Amino acid sequence: MARSNPLALGRDLAIDLGTANTLIYARGQGVVLNEPSVVAIDITDGRPVAVGIEAKRMMGRTPGRIKTIRPLKDGVIADFEVCEKMLRFFIQKVHASRWSKPRMVICVPSGITGVEQRAVQDAAEYAGARKPVHIIEAPRAAAIGADMPVHEPSGNMIVDIGGGTTEVAVISLGGIVTAQSVRVAGDELDDAVMQYVKKEFSLAIGDRTAEEIKIHMGSAWPLDEELTADIRGRDLISGLPRTIPMTTEQVREALAEPVSAIVDAVKTTLDRTPPELAADIMEQGIMITGGGALLAGLDRRLSHETGMPINIAHNPLFSVVIGSGRALENIDAMRGLMSLGGDE
Numbered sequence: 001m002a003r004s005n006p007l008a009l010g011r012d013l014a015i016d017l018g019t020a021n022t023l024i025y026a027r028g029q030g031v032v033l034n035e036p037s038v039v040a041i042d043i044t045d046g047r048p049v050a051v052g053i054e055a056k057r058m059m060g061r062t063p064g065r066i067k068t069i070r071p072l073k074d075g076v077i078a079d080f081e082v083c084e085k086m087l088r089f090f091i092q093k094v095h096a097s098r099w100s101k102p103r104m105v106i107c108v109p110s111g112i113t114g115v116e117q118r119a120v121q122d123a124a125e126y127a128g129a130r131k132p133v134h135i136i137e138a139p140r141a142a143a144i145g146a147d148m149p150v151h152e153p154s155g156n157m158i159v160d161i162g163g164g165t166t167e168v169a170v171i172s173l174g175g176i177v178t179a180q181s182v183r184v185a186g187d188e189l190d191d192a193v194m195q196y197v198k199k200e201f202s203l204a205i206g207d208r209t210a211e212e213i214k215i216h217m218g219s220a221w222p223l224d225e226e227l228t229a230d231i232r233g234r235d236l237i238s239g240l241p242r243t244i245p246m247t248t249e250q251v252r253e254a255l256a257e258p259v260s261a262i263v264d265a266v267k268t269t270l271d272r273t274p275p276e277l278a279a280d281i282m283e284q285g286i287m288i289t290g291g292g293a294l295l296a297g298l299d300r301r302l303s304h305e306t307g308m309p310i311n312i313a314h315n316p317l318f319s320v321v322i323g324s325g326r327a328l329e330n331i332d333a334m335r336g337l338m339s340l341g342g343d344e
Helices: 053-058 080-094 114-126 138-145 186-201 207-217 248-271 275-284 298-306 316-329
Strands: 013-017 021-026 030-036 039-042 047-051 066-069 104-108 134-137 156-161 166-172 175-182 228-235 241-247 286-289 310-312
Touching (some): 013 080, 013 316, 021 080, 021 316, 030 053, 030 080, 030 316, 039 080, 047 053, 047 080, 104 114, 104 316, 114 134, 134 138, 134 316, 138 175, 138 286, 138 316, 156 248, 156 275, 166 248, 166 275, 175 248, 186 207, 186 241, 207 228, 207 248, 241 248, 286 298, 286 316, 298 310
Parallel strands (some): 104 134, 156 286, 286 310
Antiparallel strands (some): 021 030, 039 047, 039 066, 156 166, 166 175, 228 241
């Protein structure tokens, strides 16, 4: 992981402030940070004990006075103060100069309200960004990062499945023609696994266990080879630890509802797409990015449901931050794609 670097003096930064992970792109260097959006706070004095990877390791394993907080929920800031501390920590980690304020591009969900957008800009400014903080919407950033020809007069459809939100958009000539942002994504998939195990097996499992089950056993389409794994948790009746066998079919059943919500968002957006652009999408296919793009069989499920070709971005986890970074590298040319790219 990138540490503070003297070369980063005065570097401008692009930040994908995600519900699950925060990624930072430094101008001229590429992606320099990728850490979980988690902060461990000492509740006696409000001091951060750990941020990022270290804090995530503590989740579910802390004593009473230390609390692990995820300051973003559904793609927006849920805890402003903790978010600002987390951002400051990450910026200082990659931006060596305490004196020069970096120019900053920050990515937000397309369905964000004006108040939520202002909160993101304020948090960045408090954490040390130069005013004004430029904002780019996640679907645009993801499409740029996935090498889609967004500036051409043709329909480009992007589905970005993050931790808190799924962004579906059709982009043409650099603008969003139609978009939908649904607050169903990676976190809801984890929660669905937890609730299924609780209901079917009377077993309580933590967030991290649910996430591991999703990553290693989750799927949206029948697998060529179905697997079984032992899941450990706490028996809700006896209160004692217990191990149960769980199959990939059961995990798929657990994920069915949130996966259907993501598929429905794609169908709704296609339904609202002008016919000429829909014809372009039929030819070029739909691009999926974000951590959710890694869910096994999701491309096959979407192809089956929409009849469209589905492409997975080359590096789905990094598409948004790379697109934000490209907007930063060409800030004057890309200004039309960003809000508050005003006069400096």
